[in-house]
Amino acid sequence: MAKVEIKHLTKIFGKRPKAALKMVKQHKSKDEIVEKTGSTVGVYDINMSIDEGEIFVIMGLSGSGKSTLIRLLNRLIEPTQGQLFIDGEEITKFNKKQMLEIRRQKMSMVFQNFGLFPHRTLLENTEYGLEIQGVNKEERRKRAEHALDNAKLLSYKDQYPSQLSGGMQQRVGLARALTNDPDILLMDEAFSALDPLVRGEMQDELLELQANVQKTIIFITHDLNEALHIGDHIAIMKDGELQQIGTGEEILTHPANEYVKSFIGGVDRSKVLTAESIMIPALTTNIDVDGPTVALRKMADEEVSGLVAVNRKREMLGYLTSDEAVKARRNQTPLSQAVMQMPTVDLDTLVVDIMPIIYDAQTPVAVVDGNKHARGVIIRGSVLEALADTEGEETDA
């Protein structure tokens, strides 16, 4: 069952939601709607389902409704229409008191500008969530200190937020959110205010945390690279409407529409694309069976200058070039002696990591899976082609 399920969720800001709704249905533009009704479409008809334990990233340009959507999840913003389910319960039907309970127990939020209380020490900030639940002082101190310790900030616990760097403050923001031990973390551009280096560190920390504690994380960002780095699924929004949901690869490789295509234009693909997505099928020769003549014949048929050599179990052995095959035929030596060493990478190795390997290699690079089976090969051309896509898009834009 999905952890969070959203059905037809819509939020119209302003006094005349009905008139505005009518106009969205007629596909009028946001600007036109504001002009005519004075109401703004925050989000419109969002459907999505978020699995337990995944990092679900919501992306979009400024004003596309990301913050509105995430605040609809804990009902800091009341929806105009639609339903929201968490663990199968319809949250949109909950009364105020039940909603407080949900916010206290089930989900915590991390904010772009940290949202730390300036008049409270780090420890007091961290224990805030427990404090308002009435947890006794000793207990909440213990848990808050534990959370700060995990964030490696315990020694700063009596400092005030203004005395800390942005990165440290956001670690506190995260620690504060985790102290409640919520199932769901809502992170609204949590890392956007940080400089790139710290940001990268925080992303890695988040991934590590995710590996350890398995929260369901809903993460908003402007930044596609960040989304691709941490997101299990990515949703792309425009003007309050959902454009596409998918894994990073799906979105990069199969953009649903022109908007998404132009949206992903700026991404550094080498850090996103994996070996699997740029490899070409491996042409193999089973050297336990095939002799040089068969191998050469195959090369001629396929118009290639080499094949991946495998054994009877289809395990990858190396690379067989046509030159070596000709030599073996002339000298009557077994093919196994003609096979060259071939560099290998895993299916999910990033292109950026493949590039130096392929640069040094005499042969193509083999992509192998856990069973040592060759799933494909990567040649210089396919790397260049994958990266060139980017440039092509950029000049288009």
Added chain:
Amino acid sequence: MPNLPKVPLESWISEGVNWLTTHLSGLFNLMQRSGQSIMDGLTNGLTAIPMPLMIAGLTVIAILTTPKKYGFPLFTLVGLALIANQNLWSDLMSTVTLVIMASVISLVIGIPLGIITAKSPKTAAIVKPILDFMQTMPGFVYLIPAVAFFGIGVVPGVFASIIFALPPMVRMTDLGIRQVPVALVEAADSFGSTTWQKLIKLELPNARNTILAGANQTIMLALSMVVTASMIGAPGLGRGVLSAVQRADVGSGFVNGLGLVILAIIIDRFTQKLNTKPGQKLVTRPWRRWAILATALIMVGGGVVNAATSQKSSGQKVNLGYVSWDSEVASTNVLAESLRQHGYDVTMTPLDNAVLWQSLANGQVDASVCAWLPFTHKALYDRYKNDITLLGPNLHGAKTGFVVPDYMKVNSIADLTNEANKTITGIEPGAGEMITAQKTMDSYANLQGWNLLSASSGAMATALDKAYKTKQDIVVTGWSPHWMFSKYKLKYLQDPKGTMGKGESINTITRKNLKKDNPKFEKVMDKFNWTKEDMESVMLDIQNGATPKQAATKWLKSHQKLADSWYK
């Protein structure tokens, strides 16, 4: 708009106030009585702390709260010592009581109200214009309803001060709460804070400095009201300032005013210290905090010991009301000193004239020797005659009229042409003599185009003094007995039409039930009488620099027999 009838706003308001006075009298009485006893307690508590101990204590606290700076502690020490040196210590304590009370009530009302307006735009839309109204309407306007509701004394003073001092408290609280960043409010919400938790744990702490700035303004405004409040009998430094103004006594006015300034600066500095950044403690070192606590305890302890050992005066309490005219300052002081010598515990309450009559009528004041009849105070007498008792004249041969220096040629009002820039220098607007003066101007044809300038008795005396020294023309509304007749050569202008009134007498009036409640004292009041010359000699002594008390004692010493006759 000649055909539109005037909207009877005035009578609506008067009737409204009357309605409130009669229908809510129980509530007002309760508030008056409990307020009065709380404030008496506070003043007594403050005065019980021995003055040197209080000065030392406050200086020590100033030192502890301003480490490494000497200016403020030194100012506290010297300023307070100066006030004590000028014999204004008990006035200072009364003023502090008034300011504390007005400020605390303003805080108690203002902070919750500010919170409500910050949270509810609808309430804000109603409250904001009322606040504007309260703050811009001149404070004097509240005095009469304040007296009608609460009688005279410190309670109506506090009432009027609160009306004036409350608005910044509400506004700054409102501002402070609304200034809390949305992001923080959202953060608090996202953790499931209730409205109350949000208020206590986030909004109020964050708005703290703004609220404190509001409190500081409120205290300063309350302080600025003490002079106005003294017009309705609130004791303290304000009373000194007011009576100095009425007597044109520059020196005493400044000394009392200086006391207020010193108090204002000290309060301001102390309250500003409460304004701290997050994480910054008001007082950094724990030992300092303990030391401050200890100092405060020592002061309180000193007060308790002092209160326990000092005896209370056991005399009968009587309350004499008067208006700070030179003549009435003289008579009331003489009477009060004499009563004290006979064992009475006398309170003297200087009041605005209209307020004096009102407070006799509602029994707040026992008696007064200030009624000029049958002319000058006719209007007031007519209004209150059923609610007071007139005991008859205590001084004959009083007179009011237009007065000019001897060197001026003119002798009769009817002969005035264009002397003194066609201006008659008057006294307080609304004073009895001003009303008769206006009547006079209307009935003499030659006074058409003349001006009646209203100011104060003190300003009139100053203007006369200045004109006299340079031999300029001047026409004033004068009365005798008055020291000016001893100091300058002056003459009354004849009044052929008699509109300024013929000869007058100064009368003793009491509250209605005094005879029943305190026949012995009533008899003294009935017997009290002296002459114009007696009064003028006391007035002149005061004018020449004696305190009213000294002048009264001196006169009593040399007129033992007359004074004794009042008690037979």
